[in-house]
Every structure is written in structure tokens, then in C-alpha cells.
Amino acid sequence: xxxxxxxxxxxxxxxxxxxxxxxxxxxxxxxxxxxxxxxxxxxxxxxxxxxxxxxxxxxxxxxxxxxxxxxxxxxxxxxxxxxxxxxxxxxxxxxxxxxxxxxxxxxxxxxxxxxxxxxxxxxx
Numbered sequence: 252x253x254x255x256x257x258x259x260x261x262x263x264x265x266x267x268x269x270x271x272x273x274x275x276x277x278x279x280x281x282x283x284x285x286x287x288x289x290x291x292x293x294x295x296x297x298x299x300x301x302x303x304x305x306x307x308x309x310x311x312x313x314x315x316x317x318x319x320x321x322x323x324x325x326x327x328x329x330x331x332x333x334x335x336x337x338x339x340x341x342x343x344x345x346x347x348x349x350x351x352x353x354x355x356x357x358x359x360x361x362x363x364x365x366x367x368x369x370x371x372x373x374x375x
Contacts, residue, residue, distance in 0.1 A: 253359055260326050260363035267322035268367055278374040282314035284365070290319060291361045299354050300345070303338045319364065326360040327353075 268274060273283055286306075293302040306316040324337040337357075344353035 252362060253355065256356070256359045257362050257366070260360055261367050263326045264322065264360070264363040264367035265370055267325040267364065268371065270325060271318045271321040273318050273322060274371065275374065278372045279368050280314050280374045282312065283319065284368060284373065286312060286314060286316050287319055287361055287365045287368070290316075291358055291365075294354065294358055294361070299341055299350070299357060300338065303341060307338065319361075322364055323357055323360045326363060327356050 268279070273279060290302060290306055293305070303320060306320045308317065320337055324340075328336065328340060341350075341353055341357070344350060
């Protein structure tokens with residue numbers, strides 16, 4: 252974790268929460284907090300590509316996890332991204348032998364999102 256990068260990402264994460272439709276009636280559904288924490292653990296313990304692929308689908312989750320992937324993409328890649336762009340961005344970085352760097356950036360973005368969620372009211 253790069254503390255400076257996390258601090259840099261927090262304002263972007265605050266915006267990403269709004270722009271990626273994570274807010275519901277100006278509150279964050281409680282399920283998103285658990286999902287972003289689980290994403291970070293999944294990336295740290297396993298494969299970054301498998302975590303992104305899993306989160307691009309809602310599955311049995313009560314919240315739409317793909318919104319978290321969109322928020323991470325917004326933070327890491329900027330405003331110009333598509334639905335599956337984060338997966339292909341990471342895949343490209345792995346081929347370029349930059350997996351460690353991109354993995355750290357994505358984990359820092361996930362941490363920033365979790366911290367930025369504290370700036371909103373959490374729906375119970």
C-alpha cells in the first residue's frame with residue numbers, strides 16, 4: 252500500500268462513488284462495504300484477473316459488484332473507460348510484466364473507495 256497514492260485517490264473515489272451509481276438516495280447500501288473489503292482480500296490472496304472477472308458479474312450479491320469495478324476503473328484509468336476495460340487494462344499490464352505495479356494501484360483504489368465510503372451515510 253502506498254499511503255500517498257491512497258490519499259491522492261480518496262477525492263477520486265468520492266467522485267467515483269457518485270458517478271458509478273453506488274449511492275442510493277444519497278446513502279451507500281451496506282452491502283458495498285463488505286464487497287469492497289472482500290475484493291481487496293481476493294486480490295491480495297489470489298489472482299487480480301479472477302477477482303475483476305468475478306466482480307464484473309453481480310452473482311448472488313445483494314449489490315451490483317460491477318459498480319465497484321467501474322469505480323476502481325474510474326480511479327485508476329480516468330473517466331474514459333468501458334465496462335470491461337479494467338480487465339483488459341490489467342491483462343495488458345501483466346503481459347508487459349507490470350503486474351505488481353497495477354495490482355498495487357488497484358488495491359490502493361479499493362482502499363480509497365472504502366475510506367471514501369465513510370464520507371457518506373451508510374444505509375442500514
